[in-house]
Amino acid sequence: MGQRQAGVRLLTVVDGIEIVDVPLDKRSTLERILEESFEGWYLRHSKRILREVETVRAARYSGEPIGLVMLKTLEEGVGYVYYVAVAKAHRAKGVASLLLKDALRLFKAVGAVEAFASVEKDNLPSERLFAAEGFVRTNLVEVSRRHGTLRALNMYRLMVVVPGEVLLHRAID
Numbered sequence: 069m070g071q072r073q074a075g076v077r078l079l080t081v082v083d084g085i086e087i088v089d090v091p092l093d094k095r096s097t098l099e100r101i102l103e104e105s106f107e108g109w110y111l112r113h114s115k116r117i118l119r120e121v122e123t124v125r126a127a128r129y130s131g132e133p134i135g136l137v138m139l140k141t142l143e144e145g146v147g148y149v150y151y152v153a154v155a156k157a158h159r160a161k162g163v164a165s166l167l168l169k170d171a172l173r174l175f176k177a178v179g180a181v182e183a184f185a186s187v188e189k190d191n192l193p194s195e196r197l198f199a200a201e202g203f204v205r206t207n208l209v210e211v212s213r214r215h216g217t218l219r220a221l222n223m224y225r226l227m228v229v230v231p232g233e234v235l236l237h238r239a240i241d
């Protein structure tokens with residue numbers, strides 16, 4: 069998942085919704101989706117990650133960005149869904165599901181064998197979204213058992229799991 073330098077690249081089209089890869093210099097147009105999706109620390113952090121993260125994909129409808137997902141490789145074989153957000157007017161229509169399915173295909177294409185995501189404990193739409201794609205709750209003890217304590221701690225550091233969030237996991241087959 070290296071950073072793409074060319075223009076916005078079209079990846080898939082489903083029911084008129086296009087999923088495109090968004091390079092660094094085009095990402096500021098997505099900030100308004102974050103502004104209506106997050107507040108406080110999360111809004112500031114998501115805007116910073118939008119500018120830095122290796123992969124951002126956007127869902128577009130009639131050329132307008134309506135959703136986005138930010139993706140990162142934590143270490144070889146391990147993908148992380150940093151943020152997913154959909155513009156309020158386009159929620160509950162399957163846009164986030166489409167973005168997440170696309171992200172899992174991308175992880176698989178680059179050789180990932182597992183994926184993580186973290187969500188706020190009381191964010192039901194978000195936890196349901198990930199559950200529908202096979203993600204289940206995990207924790208530091210479980211991740212340490214599979215990867216060893218040092219690697220698990222390093223992954224936690226990269227994922228920036230903060231108090232009040234739960235970590236989700238699924239294998240990619």
Ligand SMILES: CC(C)(COP(=O)(O)OP(=O)(O)OC[C@H]1O[C@@H](n2cnc3c(N)ncnc32)[C@H](O)[C@@H]1OP(=O)(O)O)[C@@H](O)C(=O)NCCC(=O)NCCS
Nearest residue numbers: 105151152153154159160161162163164165193194196197
């Ligand atoms: C969470 C979010 C991304 C979901 O986007 P969406 O496009 O509305 O989600 P989808 O329409 O693809 O729905 C996917 C699943 O999520 C669940 N879901 C979505 N909205 C829901 C709601 N308001 N209440 C309960 N479950 C909901 C459903 O289970 C749905 O599956 P279903 O279609 O089989 O019922 C969106 O609500 C959002 O942007 N929220 C603010 C940002 C955020 O919290 N992001 C997640 C943490 S990074």
